[in-house]
Amino acid sequence: MVTVDLIDGGRWTSLRLANREWLWEGPGLVTGPRTGMADFVDAGGVDECFPTVRGKPDHGGLWNQPWDGSVAYEDAVLTRSITSGANTVTADYRLAAPPGYRFIWAAHALLDCVTGANVAAPAGTECRIYPEAAPLLPWAWPDDAPWVTAAWPTPLDLTTYGPTDGTAVGAVLVDCPTVSVRDRGAELTMTLSCPGQPVSTALWRNQGGFPAEAPYRSLGVEPMLGRVFDLSEAGPEDAAVVPASGELAWRLTVSARAV
Numbered sequence: 001m002v003t004v005d006l007i008d009g010g011r012w013t014s015l016r017l018a019n020r021e022w023l024w025e026g027p028g029l030v031t032g033p034r035t036g037m038a039d040f041v042d043a044g045g046v047d048e049c050f051p052t053v054r055g056k057p058d059h060g061g062l063w064n065q066p067w068d069g070s071v072a073y074e075d076a077v078l079t080r081s082i083t084s085g086a087n088t089v090t091a092d093y094r095l096a097a098p099p100g101y102r103f104i105w106a107a108h109a110l111l112d113c114v115t116g117a118n119v120a121a122p123a124g125t126e127c128r129i130y131p132e133a134a135p136l137l138p139w140a141w142p143d144d145a146p147w148v149t150a151a152w153p154t155p156l157d158l159t160t161y162g163p164t165d166g167t168a169v170g171a172v173l174v175d176c177p178t179v180s181v182r183d184r185g186a187e188l189t190m191t192l193s194c195p196g197q198p199v200s201t202a203l204w205r206n207q208g209g210f211p212a213e214a215p216y217r218s219l220g221v222e223p224m225l226g227r228v229f230d231l232s233e234a235g236p237e238d239a240a241v242v243p244a245s246g247e248l249a250w251r252l253t254v255s256a257r258a259v
Contacts, residue, residue, distance in 0.1 A: 002082055002089045005045075008033040010067035010080065012046035012109075017087050017256035018186045024110040027216040037064045042218070044110050050078060051103035053202065053222075054170075055230035059108065076101060076242075091252040101242040104231045106202055106224035107252055109190070113219050117161040117183035119203065125152040126174040130229065132209075133169040146233050147172075158203060161219045168209030173201045174227050181221055187259045192223035194250035197240045200224050223252055 003014035015022045026044025034041055040059040049060040050073060061073040070079040076097035083090045091107070111117075129148050134141040136156050142148065153159050158171055161183075173179065177199045180189040192199050204220030225240040242248050 001084045004082070005033070006067045007035065008043065009035075009063035009065060010048055010071060011043060011063070013044075015046070015089065015254065017089065017188065017254070018258055020184075020186055020256075022111055022188055022256065024112045024218060026110070027218075033066070034064050035066060040064075042110075044218075046110070047108040048078070048080070049104070049106040049108045049222075049224075051076065051105070052231035053104055053106050053108070053224070053229045055232050076103070087257060088253065088255040091254075093250050093252070095242065095248045096246060097242045097248075099242055099244045099246055102231065102234065102239040103242075104224065104226035104228065104234065104239055105250075106222045106226075107190075107192075108222050109220060110204075111181060111183070111188070111219050111221060113161050113181065113183040115161060115163050117181060117219065119159050119161070119221060120180045120182065121152050121173050121176055121178075121201065123152060125176045127152045127154050127158070128172045128174060128228070129154065129156065130170040133167075133171070136167060136169065146228075146230075152176075158205060161205060162207055164208035164217060166207070166209050166215070168204075168206040168215075170229060171203045172224070172227060172229065173203065175199065176201045177223075179221055179223075181219075182259060185258060186256055188254065188256045190221065190223050191253045192225070192250065193253070194225055194240070194248070196243075197225055197248070197250070198227050198237060200227050202229065225250060 178191040202222040206218040227238040
């Protein structure tokens with residue numbers, strides 16, 4: 001079962017599957033809806049990030065406006081419908097926008113997991129690791145590189161949500177539509193489908209390294225359309241593109257089971 005707050009950016013506030021809550025409640029930085037705020041404030045749960053994750057506007061332009069069945073940003077209108085089953089939730093999206101409109105979308109899911117939770121993806125998947133990880137890597141960061149690439153599981157172990165160590169790392173599992181998370185005897189699996197578009201999964205592992213002034217812990221596993229966090233850094237094949245019809249549809253399926 002999923003609960004959403006249509007006033008607070010359409011944010012998913014609860015996801016109960018396999019007899020447990022999967023969504024992190026957030027660090028308590030804000031009470032009430034974030035409508036009209038200029039700077040992103042982390043409230044936990046699942047935010048809909050569109051048309052970018054990082055960059056401008058930070059975390060996109062949907063989190064700070066209410067939803068009414070659909071929500072608009074620039075020349076685009078996004079509609080979402082959610083169906084809940086016993087241990088499965090399906091979210092169907094439809095975007096209406098001018099043909100050729102390029103964007104990044106992510107279900108910015110922050111999970112309620114304890115130290116030792118495990119993130120599983122297919123071995124050998126290309127993983128783009130972002131510059132905040134530079135001090136942790138066993139090689140020097142290339143000058144002006146927006147990311148470095150390694151095969152999953154990477155030399156920097158991102159498979160495990162570790163103890164508080166003052167680090168925070170972002171990465172993108174490229175062309176990876178399915179990722180699972182195991183935590184406390186249960187497994188959550190997220191699968192994104194959008195034929196003909198780049199489908200990936202973003203990771204955010206914050207072990208008390210962000211933000212610098214008042215760090216907290218959070219684990220993000222974020223199904224996404226695109227291959228990068230920031231639309232302004234997207235190469236020709238790194239962003240989703242609205243086809244000639246002016247409409248694009250995709251489906252996110254989330255399921256859980258005891259293990």
